[in-house]
Amino acid sequence: MKAFKRYRDYGFFDQDIRLTKLSKLGDPLEKLNQGIDFELFRNILESGFEKVTKGKGGRRPFDYVMMFKILILQRYYNLSDDQIEYQINDRMSFMRFLNLTIADDIPDSKTVWNFREQMVNLELIDVVFNLFLKELEQLGLVVNEGKIIDASFIEVPKQRNSREENNQIKNGETPKSFDENLNKKEQKDLDARWTKKNNVSYYGYKNHVKVDAKSKLIVKHEVTDASVHDSQILENLLDEKDSDEDFYGDSAYRGQKQQAIISKKEMIGYSGVSCPPWEH
Numbered sequence: 001m002k003a004f005k006r007y008r009d010y011g012f013f014d015q016d017i018r019l020t021k022l023s024k025l026g027d028p029l030e031k032l033n034q035g036i037d038f039e040l041f042r043n044i045l046e047s048g049f050e051k052v053t054k055g056k057g058g059r060r061p062f063d064y065v066m067m068f069k070i071l072i073l074q075r076y077y078n079l080s081d082d083q084i085e086y087q088i089n090d091r092m093s094f095m096r097f098l099n100l101t102i103a104d105d106i107p108d109s110k111t112v113w114n115f116r117e118q119m120v121n122l123e124l125i126d127v128v129f130n131l132f133l134k135e136l137e138q139l140g141l142v143v144n145e146g147k148i149i150d151a152s153f154i155e156v157p158k159q160r161n162s163r164e165e166n167n168q169i170k171n172g173e174t175p176k177s178f179d180e181n182l183n184k185k186e187q188k189d190l191d192a193r194w195t196k197k198n199n200v201s202y203y204g205y206k207n208h209v210k211v212d213a214k215s216k217l218i219v220k221h222e223v224t225d226a227s228v229h230d231s232q233i234l235e236n237l238l239d240e241k242d243s244d245e246d247f248y249g250d251s252a253y254r255g256q257k258q259q260a261i262i263s264k265k266e267m268i269g270y271s272g273v274s275c276p277p278w279e280h
Contacts, residue, residue, distance in 0.1 A: 146213030146246035
């Protein structure tokens with residue numbers, strides 16, 4: 001009974017106390033909110049999404065700037081759509097970064113997925129993230145003293161397909177059974193793939209990232225299906241701005257071909273890392 005009473009007595013004042021403590025501990029997301037005027041992104045997002053929403057009635061359910069900030073959280077903490085939904089509900093620092101309270105509706109994983117897909121289709125994703133990177137550099141948060149390259153799996157729900165359907169998907173084809181049933185097709189992921197690492201099987205995608213070594217902020221990334229080896233995306237992640245910086249990576253980048261790419265970009269030396277940058 002006492003525990004139940006303590007739960008019911010929780011209020012917004014208690015939330016403010018917890019957030020104040022987070023601030024004292026040095027919440028990096030609060031620093032981002034204070035240093036960057038996220039309204040800079042509103043015109044770009046609203047102009048782009050106008051093509052999608054034009055002619056549709058009703059008020060859009062979630063603010064575009066807030067949804068973009070969710071994508072930032074996903075990149076920084078390497079979270080899947082299901083994980084970001086859970087973490088926003090669970091973590092006060094996330095809620096504050098998104099200007100949400102416990103009384104507000106929170107986007108579910110499907111809403112996040114749909115927003116990101118629309119951003120990609122509208123060719124907005126690179127535009128807004130490049131602007132975000134410039135803001136980080138102006139704040140001095142990206143210091144360009146070294147880069148960490150890493151990759152991690154993003155698992156998705158396993159598909160229940162027939163052997164014939166799986167063979168068609170592997171060949172880049174859409175099974176006829178999917179086209180004949182549009183509801184079924186909407187539930188199918190035609191791009192995810194299986195792979196195995198250390199005798200463990202994974203199904204889904206792989207997130208390849210370049211991280212500023214000092215701030216641990218992701219400055220460039222590329223998503224592939226899970227079967228693509230980490231080293232295959234190395235040249236896409238590195239660019240001329242990385243010259244004269246230290247390179248950090250795990251054993252996946254120690255091959256002769258990968259070392260040639262690192263040298264070509266005029267990066268300094270090689271240092272191994274044994275875990276993803278967000279776990280340092």
